[in-house]
Amino acid sequence: MNIxxxxxxxxxxxxERTTLDVAEAVVAAGGRALVASSGGRLEAELTRLGxxxxxxxxxxKNPFAIRANARRLAGLVKAERVDLVHARSRAPAWSGLWAxxxxxxxxxxxxxGTYTARSAPKRFxxxxxxxxxxxxxxxxxxxxxxxxxxxxxxxxxxADLSHLHVIPRGxxxxxxxxxxxxxxxxxxxxxxxxxxKAPLILLPARLTEWKGQSxxxxxxxxxxxxxxxxxxxxxxxxxxxGRDTYVESLRAEAARLGVALILxxxxxxxxxxxxxxxxxxxxxIQPEAFGRTLVEAMAMARPVIxxxxxxxxxxxxxxxxGLLVEPGHAPRLAEAMAxxxxxxxESRNLRGQLARQHAIAHYSKDALQRATLRVYGELLD
Numbered sequence: 001m002n003i004x005x006x007x008x009x010x011x012x013x014x015x016e017r018t019t020l021d022v023a024e025a026v027v028a029a030g031g032r033a034l035v036a037s038s039g040g041r042l043e044a045e046l047t048r049l050g051x052x053x054x055x056x057x058x059x060x061k062n063p064f065a066i067r068a069n070a071r072r073l074a075g076l077v078k079a080e081r082v083d084l085v086h087a088r089s090r091a092p093a094w095s096g097l098w099a100x101x102x103x104x105x106x107x108x109x110x111x112x113g114t115y116t117a118r119s120a121p122k123r124f125x126x127x128x129x130x131x132x133x134x135x136x137x138x139x140x141x142x143x144x145x146x147x148x149x150x151x152x153x154x155x156x157x158x159a160d161l162s163h164l165h166v167i168p169r170g171x172x173x174x175x176x177x178x179x180x181x182x183x184x185x186x187x188x189x190x191x192x193x194x195x196x197k198a199p200l201i202l203l204p205a206r207l208t209e210w211k212g213q214s215x216x217x218x219x220x221x222x223x224x225x226x227x228x229x230x231x232x233x234x235x236x237x238x239x240x241x242g243r244d245t246y247v248e249s250l251r252a253e254a255a256r257l258g259v260a261l262i263l264x265x266x267x268x269x270x271x272x273x274x275x276x277x278x279x280x281x282x283x284x285i286q287p288e289a290f291g292r293t294l295v296e297a298m299a300m301a302r303p304v305i306x307x308x309x310x311x312x313x314x315x316x317x318x319x320x321x322g323l324l325v326e327p328g329h330a331p332r333l334a335e336a337m338a339x340x341x342x343x344x345x346e347s348r349n350l351r352g353q354l355a356r357q358h359a360i361a362h363y364s365k366d367a368l369q370r371a372t373l374r375v376y377g378e379l380l381d
Contacts, residue, residue: 001031001380004082006073006092008059010040012239012266013206014138014169014292015088015112017042018368021170022086023051025369026376034080036073036092041266058092066094073099084376088112093128106379110136110167111146113289114310127153134375135164138290139311142166165375169290170368171359176271176299178356185275192262192276198230199341202277202302204270204293205284206238207263212283212307213250218330219283221257223337232337233260235277237267274300279340282306285328291315298322298359301352305336320351321358 003026007019020042023033027050035046036054043053054076056069073095076082085100086108087093093109100107109132117123129135130150137143143166147154154161174180189200201220205211213236224231234254240247240263247263254261267273270293274280280297282288287310294312297304304322306312316322323339325332340348 001026001029001083001376002034002081003031003084003086003376004034004036004054004073004077004080004096005086005088006036006058006096007088008092009038010035010042010046010053012041014290015110016040017292018110018112018138018169019088020046020049020051021172021365021368022372024049025373027051029373032080034076034082036076058089058095061091066091067098069095070098070102074102077103077105083380084108086110086376087129087132090115090126090128093131097128097131106133108132108134108136108375108379110138111142111289112138114142114145114287115149117149123149126150130154131157133157133163133379136167136372136375137164138167138169139314140166141287141310141314142289165371167368167371167375168363169292169295170365171292171295171299171363172365173299173360176274176296178275178301178352181272181275184269184272188269188272189276192235192264193233196230196233198260199227199232199278199337200276201232201234201337202273202280202297203234203236203283204238204267204273204280204297205236205282207236207240207243207247207250209246210284210286211238212285212328214253215283215285215328215330215333216281217250217254217257217259217261219333219337220259222331222334223341224258226334226338227341231258231260233262235262235264235273237264237270237273239266270296271300274302277302279337280304281333281337282312283325283327283333284310284312286310288312294322295359295363298355299363301349301356303340303348303351304355305333305340315358315363319354319358321355322351 290311307327308324
């Protein structure tokens with residue numbers, strides 16, 4: 001089978017990572033994995049996995065460019081004998097939908113985010129992600145969101161909505177394995193702490209307000225007042241993506257509250273970053289569609305804390321794998337961090353092992369790959 005995935009770019013992110021995971025599975029199954037994208041830092045890895053980049057400006061939201069991309073994609077489908085088109089973002093999905101319909105091949109979408117609309121035109125624009133012959137949601141939370149936002153669009157395809165599939169994102173358990181760290185995590189911890197003996201709190205997310213970096217700074221300031229000894233170090237690892245004003249506001253807030261803050265930008269070795277942390281937090285003030293970094297940290301056997309909404313609520317509810325706190329509430333987040341830091345080493349390690357076992361049981365990359373290939377197979381059969 002020849003599969004064409006469409007995504008705006010190939011930089012760090014859950015949708016990009018899943019694109020590569022599926023490309024790997026397609027190649028392993030004996031197929032060709034083409035990816036139409038503007039490219040990015042993950043290009044080399046795509047090639048290493050056997051995938052093929054088709055460089056197109058899939059980031060554009062210009063209506064004329066989107067229509068032109070549809071013609072280019074239709075030509076690509078014919079020339080490369082593509083069997084199925086899989087879109088992972090809204091603007092390129094319109095190009096993919098028109099190309100798939102023009103060439104008669106199945107069209108699949110993955111709903112990666114909580115796309116909301118305050119107007120009918122925006123809801124129509126978003127609805128392309130519900131127009132697939134198969135629609136994949138990356139969590140039950142997102143599946144419910146899709147049904148609420150696009151019930152009529154979904155029902156036009158199948159009244160029973162049996163074409164709506166929930167396939168959680170997966171973690172590469174061979175890459176995120178605390179037993180394979182060697183000394184990398186300890187070395188990174190020493191670099192960040194500069195030899196100090198202090199708790200290290202990691203918040204892995206791109207630097208944008210809704211990811212909760214400001215909440216984390218306030219919580220660490222509160223924790224410093226409660227925690228005896230050196231104040232904790234907060235590491236917010238992620239790209240700023242041009243949000244320089246926001247970055248400066250975080251630095252200023254941390255300085256005002258006396259919080260030790262590091263903003264290292266993109267970290268290529270995230271397994272070591274998780275391994276270096278005492279606690280990994282996901283304090284998003286808006287619901288996460290899934291919560292990939294949360295599951296990666298769990299796979300690395302780290303104690304985790306997350307806001308009690310969206311995907312993380314689904315991941316952690318009913319388990320002892322991590323703690324849930326009220327979204328946007330810094331004192332509650334501080335209390336949860338203090339509770340974990342108060343545990344003895346054996347109890348903290350036990351919590352970490354429970355987290356890893358939960359990630360292995362429910363969120364492996366292999367499970368994501370098998371489920372996605374099943375969806376492809378059903379459509380191609």
